[in-house]
Amino acid sequence: MISRAWPPRRIWPLRRFAPVPRRPGPAVRACLAGLLLLGGPAAAQGTPALEPEALALLRGAGTALAGARTMSFTANALHDVPNAEGQSVLYTVQSRVTLRRPDRLRVETAGDGPPTAFVSDGRTMTLYWPRTRTVATAPAPAGLEAVLKAEAAAAGQSLAFADMLLAEAGTFTTGLTRAFVVGRSTLVGGVETNVVAFAAPDAQGQIWIGAQDRLPRQLWVTETAAPGRPRSGVTLGDWRLDAPLDDGAFTAADAAGAAPVPFTKPDL
DSSP states (O other): OHHHHOOOOOSOSSSOOOOOOOOSSSOOOOOOOOOOOTTSHHHHTTOOSBOHHHHHHHHHHHHHHHTOSEEEEEEEEEEEEEOTTSOEEEEEEEEEEEEETTTEEEEEEEESSOOEEEEEESSEEEEEETTTTEEEEEEOOSSHHHHHHHHHHHHTSOOTTHHHHSOOTTTTTTTOSEEEEEEEEEEETTEEEEEEEEEETTEEEEEEEETTTOOEEEEEEEETTSTTOOEEEEEEEEEEESOOOOGGGGOOGGGTTOEEOOSSOOOO
């Protein structure tokens, strides 16, 4: 089952990465769902298509992330992927992410696909597959976005939380055609959140943003223009911003002695 549709793709619909190589199978696109209808109560009350309050909350989340020199968090993603027959198949992925700007990154991922550990120390990228005890290394390109693209191509899947690492003030508002505040919730991550619904030309989504810390806590997106309207979501937690991180956090000691393979997606 997993080999037919794995891997899911990344989640935020507004920043486009290059296509990710994958095994033959139905097209997979990460995004999530269960959203409000955009012609619902907010529209009926004459709310502007782009509510200033909603845009301010989205920009605030981008600013909070962009301002952190270091960050770590957990990301639990759920991907609802239509198979070749149009039936939804659910995949889960859990990642532990550690970042130190400008170029240090560690991502340990487990889930319904092969587990991986990816490390970039600013000079070298290392991608380790513990199940097969294989490891790939390559020079790290300049810039975190280029590193993430290289990791996605080699691992065969993009990261649902990539935009959290690349966030700027406008990251979550670029390209939106509608955004409005739904209200507040205390059910996500045990903190109070502001809930914002949004739409772009090819997607609809909803995001939960911490009312106090402005950090994203949950994101659901549906790709409305893709066949089968694939949907996915990611829940983000255990946030730690600007905590000290030394170089030891960005080593690949577990990969010592593993068999080397090219830094391209292997047939796992």
